[in-house]
Amino acid sequence: MLARRIIPCLDVRNGRVVKGKNFKDIQDVDDPARLGKYYSDSGADELVFYDITASNEERKTSLEFVKKVAHEINIPFSVGGGVSTIDDFKFILRSGADKVSVNSSAVRNPNLIKEAAERFGNQCVVLSIDAKKNEEGSWSVYVKGGREKTTLDAVQWAVKGVELGAGEIVVNSIDEDGMKNGYDLELLKKITDAVNVPVIASGGAGKMEHFLQAVKYADADGILAASVFHFGEIKISDLKKYLKENGVEVRI
Numbered sequence: 001m002l003a004r005r006i007i008p009c010l011d012v013r014n015g016r017v018v019k020g021k022n023f024k025d026i027q028d029v030d031d032p033a034r035l036g037k038y039y040s041d042s043g044a045d046e047l048v049f050y051d052i053t054a055s056n057e058e059r060k061t062s063l064e065f066v067k068k069v070a071h072e073i074n075i076p077f078s079v080g081g082g083v084s085t086i087d088d089f090k091f092i093l094r095s096g097a098d099k100v101s102v103n104s105s106a107v108r109n110p111n112l113i114k115e116a117a118e119r120f121g122n123q124c125v126v127l128s129i130d131a132k133k134n135e136e137g138s139w140s141v142y143v144k145g146g147r148e149k150t151t152l153d154a155v156q157w158a159v160k161g162v163e164l165g166a167g168e169i170v171v172n173s174i175d176e177d178g179m180k181n182g183y184d185l186e187l188l189k190k191i192t193d194a195v196n197v198p199v200i201a202s203g204g205a206g207k208m209e210h211f212l213q214a215v216k217y218a219d220a221d222g223i224l225a226a227s228v229f230h231f232g233e234i235k236i237s238d239l240k241k242y243l244k245e246n247g248v249e250v251r252i
Helices: 032-042 063-072 086-094 104-108 111-120 154-164 185-194 208-216 236-245
Strands: 005-013 016-021 024-030 047-051 077-080 099-102 125-133 139-143 148-153 168-173 199-202 222-225
Touching (some): 005 236, 032 063, 063 086, 111 154, 125 154, 185 199
Parallel strands (some): 005 047, 125 168, 199 222
Antiparallel strands (some): 016 024
8 A cells, every 4th residue: 555645835925935714814833944844853754835926916836946956855746826838837846846746738729738747758848736615516616816717627628637637736725724624625535537647635623523424424545735834733753653543544
């Protein structure tokens, strides 16, 4: 059995790690490289960095923090936000990232996924999906940092993304983001059942049981969280011990 990955998520704005709720009420947290090194030293399996306002501000990802992070840590990390061209992939990977995450740009130009996978390999291409539940029970894909609703169905878009070449899917629930009530397990399970690549749960972790639920109920390959790690509510070492005691394979 493959070990499940614990992945701290660091949202970056103006060179600083920040955190909010439902993609709003943003608070300053720390320096990306310093916090990244802390997580690397604390047993995190991977890190994810999102330049959260790059897409909405229609600018490129800030590569300065990417280079600093690569210098400080020794675990894989992915970077997203403002990625819209093959050159963006190239520059981010050359700056030290292991994977590149696309969201808004892939919705505008799905062929970007295909081109990037062909050039850099599926393992480097992550499709991040910001999804919000509709009244009738489906989930819509949102872009521009959760600000703009699209006509895409989240589950169908995940399937299409994998067909195009995405090697990993990150499923982020806008409804649960920062609320600490647990992941959207229903959405997660629909997507893990529909695709044959690793799926990462994002949005909603508040206690250790939520991580366990994402694995046991929805078969998530990785569990991503932000504020519970940033503010010291859950320690990665304690979380891994808890998961292992409950039958989940993790790297200790």
